[in-house]
Amino acid sequence: MSTFIKPGAERQLKNHSSFGQTLRNSLTMAYRGLLKIKRTPEQLFDVTLQPIIFTLMFTYIFGGAISGDVVSYLPVIIPGILVQTVITTSIVTGVQLREDMEKGVFDRFKSLPISRIAPLAGALLADTVRYTIATVLTFTMGYFMGYRPEGGLGYVAIAALLVIGCSWAISWIFAFFGVIARTASSVQGISMIVLFPLTFMSNAFVPADTMPDWLQWFVTINPISHLVTAVRDLTNTGTAGSDLVFSLIGAAVIVAVFAPITVRAYMRRT
Amino acid sequence: MNQQGNKARQQVELAIEAQGLVKRFGDNRAVDGVDLKVPTGTIYGVLGPNGAGKTTAIRMLATLLRPDGGYARIFGHDVVKEPQIVRQLIGVTGQYASVDESLSATENLVIFSRLLGLGRADAKRKAAELLEEFGLSEAARRPLKNFSGGMRRRLDLAASLIAQPPLIFLDEPTTGLDPRTRNQMWDTIRRLVGSGSTVLLTTQYLEEADQLADRIAVIDHGRVVAEGTVDALKSSIGSSSLHLRVRDSQQMMLARQTVERVLRVQTSISAEASAITAPMGNADAVTDLLIALREAGIPLSEMSVQKPTLDEVFLSLTGSNTGDNAVQASGKEKQVEGQQYEYIH
Numbered sequence: 001m002s003t004f005i006k007p008g009a010e011r012q013l014k015n016h017s018s019f020g021q022t023l024r025n026s027l028t029m030a031y032r033g034l035l036k037i038k039r040t041p042e043q044l045f046d047v048t049l050q051p052i053i054f055t056l057m058f059t060y061i062f063g064g065a066i067s068g069d070v071v072s073y074l075p076v077i078i079p080g081i082l083v084q085t086v087i088t089t090s091i092v093t094g095v096q097l098r099e100d101m102e103k104g105v106f107d108r109f110k111s112l113p114i115s116r117i118a119p120l121a122g123a124l125l126a127d128t129v130r131y132t133i134a135t136v137l138t139f140t141m142g143y144f145m146g147y148r149p150e151g152g153l154g155y156v157a158i159a160a161l162l163v164i165g166c167s168w169a170i171s172w173i174f175a176f177f178g179v180i181a182r183t184a185s186s187v188q189g190i191s192m193i194v195l196f197p198l199t200f201m202s203n204a205f206v207p208a209d210t211m212p213d214w215l216q217w218f219v220t221i222n223p224i225s226h227l228v229t230a231v232r233d234l235t236n237t238g239t240a241g242s243d244l245v246f247s248l249i250g251a252a253v254i255v256a257v258f259a260p261i262t263v264r265a266y267m268r269r270t
Numbered sequence: 271m272n273q274q275g276n277k278a279r280q281q282v283e284l285a286i287e288a289q290g291l292v293k294r295f296g297d298n299r300a301v302d303g304v305d306l307k308v309p310t311g312t313i314y315g316v317l318g319p320n321g322a323g324k325t326t327a328i329r330m331l332a333t334l335l336r337p338d339g340g341y342a343r344i345f346g347h348d349v350v351k352e353p354q355i356v357r358q359l360i361g362v363t364g365q366y367a368s369v370d371e372s373l374s375a376t377e378n379l380v381i382f383s384r385l386l387g388l389g390r391a392d393a394k395r396k397a398a399e400l401l402e403e404f405g406l407s408e409a410a411r412r413p414l415k416n417f418s419g420g421m422r423r424r425l426d427l428a429a430s431l432i433a434q435p436p437l438i439f440l441d442e443p444t445t446g447l448d449p450r451t452r453n454q455m456w457d458t459i460r461r462l463v464g465s466g467s468t469v470l471l472t473t474q475y476l477e478e479a480d481q482l483a484d485r486i487a488v489i490d491h492g493r494v495v496a497e498g499t500v501d502a503l504k505s506s507i508g509s510s511s512l513h514l515r516v517r518d519s520q521q522m523m524l525a526r527q528t529v530e531r532v533l534r535v536q537t538s539i540s541a542e543a544s545a546i547t548a549p550m551g552n553a554d555a556v557t558d559l560l561i562a563l564r565e566a567g568i569p570l571s572e573m574s575v576q577k578p579t580l581d582e583v584f585l586s587l588t589g590s591n592t593g594d595n596a597v598q599a600s601g602k603e604k605q606v607e608g609q610q611y612e613y614i615h
Binding site for chain 2: 015024028031039040103118
């Protein structure tokens, strides 16, 4: 306060934030998210335990029935469980966003001359750390159980990035629920109702050809199926096909639709 | 457009100019046509009870809420059309501390500084500087969970000052603080204005407005019911008020007439209907009053002279009191009327 403050009328100001500023603001908000994770590491329980438990459980329950034995089921189930686990993890993004927004600090973010999307984008970006943990743990569990992806480590890494990227895109949907919902538990509820059928009515756990026709039709158009197939192609054969393209387009469309409406809802919410 | 531009230039000496601001929540008109003109470089107090619409009004001025009607300009910039410019001109400190509970004081300030465009090193330096200035250096690394209410408020205010905004909104900055911390906060606010800032603060306490504000707007039920300098408002209700209790309640009316005759003011009967309250400009008049009461044979059970409370400000300014038996001091109301609303219509 020692320096004299420049009068408001004499300042030259712009009424929009540039792309560079948006990026910087989002990264700062992501840094905030990481600091919060560092301060409360117990919030990582779900992403550490779920991959371990689900991978063990599903592989040993379904393995014999579907593929004859556990090891030959691994190339089918590991990509499936990976997609299911990581996308389920993205629900937490919406729940935490809801809790975070209740706090006074979001009022300050809104009153700062920062990019409007930054508090949301930053929070979502920080959560990719969670997806990364879940992804690494799922592949590690698979490895211990005897999964040796034919595609090699490089393609496994690409598959991991694909799943993390798509989950980030999908987390915008849950962020939207998070912004419009009244309580954090309702975000959890709505999100599970949407996600549970989507992940199970796909080719993630079982081949689709034993299902009735109408269900097969749904499974083939289900974006989750495309993502699972893309991951299988990458890890098991080291190939990238149309499913990869569909997955990326799907992810882009989700962000293009949900990011703007989420930010608008966020701005309107008081 | 052009006309608007000219108008904006004419009124740049105003930090805040609001006209007919309205905000509805369902059927409830939380803010119902508020007009404000705040000159640059002053402390402006918005006084009112809980639920009067103070916070809602501030939130609209700070671009946190979209007005349903009317307009507001901050240094000539419209809050709806140019929100991002307005945000570069203001600092907002809310009623509850708007800082991150799970992070430390330093981390909070560094994050806000980074968001405002400071580099990594500059942000750290700025955070340290502000913590020093607000006496928080020792607690800088501790998580905020262990902070007292006063420390939180100070950190909150520090966060609002990072960008050195020319206009600062303080929503009830001292509610819930102990007297010592409250005085510290007052000193800080005074220093702010000394460095060229304009401050708009809301408060429930007349004393706070009295201590700090150059001008005051009294808000009730979402409307400005009086506006003027502190002195003008005070003289309208008397600098202090007289409270009387008669021993025999049968003599209530007689006592009241005596007070009105001697002090030449309108009196009111408090909510409990047992005490007479009268505004008092001149303390010497009490002697005359006591003599008159004795001559009339009215024994008193209690007599006191008090600073006007917010209730009394409302009583005399709005004519609506919380108590049912309230009788307004309507004669005094007219006096302020001349000073308020001169810019309306």
